[in-house]
Amino acid sequence: MSHIVVLGSTNMDLVTFVEKAPQRGETVTGREFRTIPGGKGANQAVAAARAGATVSMIGAVGNDAFGTRLRSTLEQAGVDTGRLRTTEGDSGTAHVVVDDDGGNAIVVIPAANGTVDHLTPGDEELIASADALLLQLEIPLGAVLAGALTARAHGVRTILTPAPAQPLPVDLLNATDLLLPNEHEVATLTGRTDPRTAALALLDEVPEVVVTLGAAGCLYAARDAEPLTVPAPEVTAVDTTGAGDTFAGTLAVALAEGRPMPDALAWAAAASALSVQRPGASESMPHRPEIDAQYTS
């Protein structure tokens, strides 16, 4: 089995399902409220574990009820939480509004995630032992960079989801093997709205870029290959929260298993297509047999 390490966030998602998200100054009545474990880091960890890898999570939860549930969700998915710290205070939360088209808007309060600002020697040892390191931007940037540099020093493939979108230091891009932005994130990083132009521009700093395009699939660009578009299966989305995380976790597993990139991208797209048909982030993520069935159908 491949070994994936995730360095990143855990959030309790406070999710409101509503026909149409309110505009500024507007009040609307929603349909349902749920608390669903999420956080980009934890989501990617669950996705990778369900896709068949051995997964370890480095991060933090608060010493509140949310923290207990976030930890146990990871453990139930089979994720090793030995390096998931419990800190004094609140767990991270994400305030999510999901509309009837499956689209969402999210405000994240980092709380415990903000304490993940350095790596311990044990964290570094764990990263050094991995086949791949998954990173996102919901913990302090210094720790993300430290993780990427540790991975680079030990020949571990680094996959960075640059979300929430923000300009990134060149050091971090240069320590990344595969950058995995969506359309909005790639525009923030490059100032270019055309995903293909933006992805090609990023190749100056990163050897491989995959831009996720939602229902349109994804675009792969690499320094040594022609750009490639991989379509997504046609499905009806009820909640796209965590779809990108499903893609990242599943893709990491496929690549760690040595699958060729086009095949790995199609497998990850199959997993994402399954996840958007169910509500919630971590709860919607498919297990390997389902991914295989969707991939071959």
Ligand code: RIB
């Ligand atoms: O990528 C989806 C995730 O973003 C949600 O689970 C939420 O916690 C936010 O971090």
